Amino acid sequence: MIWTNTHILFSNKLAWGICLALPIPIFSIILGFKYRKLEVNTTKNIVAGIVVGSILLFGGLTYFINPNQIDCSQISTHKQIIGVEFPTNISCIRNEWVGNDFVTETIHVRFTDNKEATAFERKITDNDNWLLKNNLSSTLDTFMPISNMCFSNNCYFLIYAEDIGYNTIPETDGSYKVYVMIYDIATSTLIINMLEE
Numbered sequence: 001m002i003w004t005n006t007h008i009l010f011s012n013k014l015a016w017g018i019c020l021a022l023p024i025p026i027f028s029i030i031l032g033f034k035y036r037k038l039e040v041n042t043t044k045n046i047v048a049g050i051v052v053g054s055i056l057l058f059g060g061l062t063y064f065i066n067p068n069q070i071d072c073s074q075i076s077t078h079k080q081i082i083g084v085e086f087p088t089n090i091s092c093i094r095n096e097w098v099g100n101d102f103v104t105e106t107i108h109v110r111f112t113d114n115k116e117a118t119a120f121e122r123k124i125t126d127n128d129n130w131l132l133k134n135n136l137s138s139t140l141d142t143f144m145p146i147s148n149m150c151f152s153n154n155c156y157f158l159i160y161a162e163d164i165g166y167n168t169i170p171e172t173d174g175s176y177k178v179y180v181m182i183y184d185i186a187t188s189t190l191i192i193n194m195l196e197e
Helices: 016-020 022-036 042-064 072-082 113-125 140-143
Strands: 091-097 103-111 155-161 179-185 189-196
Touching: 016 179, 022 042, 072 103, 072 113, 072 155, 072 179, 072 189, 113 179
Parallel strands: none
Antiparallel strands: 091 103, 103 189, 155 179, 179 189
């Protein structure tokens, strides 16, 4: 049920490739009608062309549809935790997890303006709460959701536990609300995980 950090913003990135196969069923329909005039039985070609063409067309059009896209103003509480000024040109995708023990919500924020993304990167590198992947302690590293790990070294991490603070894991048993944030410089994407038990 948990997808990778590219699951929503980029899963349909290559959906246009489906449209490359669309000419095949279209030709099947055109040739079906052309040969029908010559009294050749082409009903199967026409029906198959319509069915396959419809499936490919629908699959290709899903590139433009994202039911999980949210109004980015809904992440205002997260902006306070991040601790740096947030870009304005962003797109936000939200997923709620059911049946997962800890991760209850994941929000992917994609910065669409390169200048704003670069400014954001500078601000988090200067902020002591954001840690470069190489600077994560082994305790914090094991706390990261494996589904959203950044495998390059150009990622910054922030862990915020309510009532405890930044980059500290609760030492005692209890019910906690923890935010794990990952910023991937390569994709200009911020992943916000809310963990709650």
